[in-house]
Amino acid sequence: MTLIDYETVRAWAPVIKDRVENRKMPPYFIDKTVGVQSFEDDRSLTNEEIATIAAWVDAGSPQGDMSNMPAVPEFEDSVAWTLEDEMGRPPDLIIPIPEPFTVPADGPNWWMTFYSDTGLTEDRWIKAFETKPSAEGFPVVHHAVTSMEFPEGGGGFLSEYALGKTADINPPGTGQLIKAGTRLNWNVHYASSPDGLDRTDRTRLGLWFLPEGEEPEHELVRSHMADNEDLDLPGGEAAIRTDGYEFLDKNIRITTFQPHLHNLGTRQCIEVIYQDNRRQTLSCADWDFGWHIAYNYADDVQPLIPKGSMLHVTSWYNNSQSNPWAGDSRNWVGFGQRSTDDMSFSWISYYELTDEEYEAAVTERLGQTNPGSD
Numbered sequence: 001m002t003l004i005d006y007e008t009v010r011a012w013a014p015v016i017k018d019r020v021e022n023r024k025m026p027p028y029f030i031d032k033t034v035g036v037q038s039f040e041d042d043r044s045l046t047n048e049e050i051a052t053i054a055a056w057v058d059a060g061s062p063q064g065d066m067s068n069m070p071a072v073p074e075f076e077d078s079v080a081w082t083l084e085d086e087m088g089r090p091p092d093l094i095i096p097i098p099e100p101f102t103v104p105a106d107g108p109n110w111w112m113t114f115y116s117d118t119g120l121t122e123d124r125w126i127k128a129f130e131t132k133p134s135a136e137g138f139p140v141v142h143h144a145v146t147s148m149e150f151p152e153g154g155g156g157f158l159s160e161y162a163l164g165k166t167a168d169i170n171p172p173g174t175g176q177l178i179k180a181g182t183r184l185n186w187n188v189h190y191a192s193s194p195d196g197l198d199r200t201d202r203t204r205l206g207l208w209f210l211p212e213g214e215e216p217e218h219e220l221v222r223s224h225m226a227d228n229e230d231l232d233l234p235g236g237e238a239a240i241r242t243d244g245y246e247f248l249d250k251n252i253r254i255t256t257f258q259p260h261l262h263n264l265g266t267r268q269c270i271e272v273i274y275q276d277n278r279r280q281t282l283s284c285a286d287w288d289f290g291w292h293i294a295y296n297y298a299d300d301v302q303p304l305i306p307k308g309s310m311l312h313v314t315s316w317y318n319n320s321q322s323n324p325w326a327g328d329s330r331n332w333v334g335f336g337q338r339s340t341d342d343m344s345f346s347w348i349s350y351y352e353l354t355d356e357e358y359e360a361a362v363t364e365r366l367g368q369t370n371p372g373s374d
């Protein structure tokens with residue numbers, strides 16, 4: 001479908017009304033009734049915008065005055081860097097997988113490990129990154145995760161891409177260190193070809209750096225949290241709940257929440273349990289496997305969590321016929337790597353705060369609701 005001129009939009013009017021009223025479109029599924037409510041890069045519609053669209057459909061989708069019709073925008077091709085405009089330049093460093101990889105037409109799932117030399121000759125701090133499968137590879141790249149191997153040992157997790165994900169910009173004052181001579185480890189999941197064609201992919205990671213010599217105040221960390229690999233999703237059940245926990249032995253400031261479930265997932269919530277047993281919901285979001293969306297908290301509401309707290313992640317699944325993504329809902333499903341297996345964790349981006357920094361941040365925040373609004 002295209003939504004670029006009156007005739008094509010009009011043909012979809014009833015479906016558009018349904019999808020925007022149910023907040024299925026635009027894809028951004030944060031629950032507007034609970035938890036933190038202010039996000040960077042929030043592409044959801046306001047209630048007023050939704051009401052305007054619904055009223056237009058109810059009025060018979062009139063064409064209106066054609067002299068007010070805006071020009072059709074120019075669309076970028078699917079492999080252009082989304083961040084190029086915002087960062088004002090193409091990536092400072094582009095690292096492809098070492099050679100093209102072909103997923104055969106009749107292939108099953110493939111989990112590949114690749115290594116790429118970055119060719120970096122100096123240490124740099126990463127401001128932003130974006131992962132792009134090649135145009136032909138898009139339909140088969142389920143995920144592409146990278147970690148760094150520093151020449152003297154050490155390194156760690158760098159970036160995550162999964163379908164529906166665009167790009168990550170580290171919040172002001174933060175960055176990730178990549179060292180001279182770093183080797184990149186790729187973990188790529190290729191799903192089977194959807195259309196009976198061989199598909200050759202060469203996924204690339206683009207990095208934008210902070211200016212040379214500039215050091216961020218804080219090192220940003222991205223991490224799986226509250227993983228639960230003991231999943232038990234009986235066939236035929238529509239509302240199954242799992243829980244995962246992560247004990248925090250340091251003060252942290254959370255900058256991003258990104259749920260991670262597979263085909264059967266429907267919703268995820270994250271709450272904090274403080275040492276005095278108070279509980280506070282940070283966020284809930286509905287889940288659609290086609291959309292891996294990072295919810296970036298606005299600076300003045302980024303949750304400040306004291307050490308000794310527990311993060312509690314609750315996820316829900318639908319393994320019944322009412323879920324179009326369920327393969328054969330008579331089957332039990334458990335944890336696993338295939339999209340038809342399931343998962344339960346949150347990607348959390350955060351940085352650590354010393355006790356003094358934590359106290360200062362809380363003091364600055366006083367007078368505002370912290371960290372949720374429920």
Ligand code: HEM
Nearest residue numbers: 001003012015016017019020025026027043045288290291
């Ligand atoms: C007000 C804005 C939007 C409207 C009215 C809208 C409308 C729709 C409609 C009516 C469908 C068909 C759904 C169906 O048949 O079930 C759809 C599907 C889709 N839309 Fe949107 N959309 C909007 C924004 C977006 C944005 C911002 C993106 C990309 C970031 C997007 C990407 C897609 C994709 C990929 C599909 C295919 C189904 C899926 O993956 O969920 N749409 N949209």
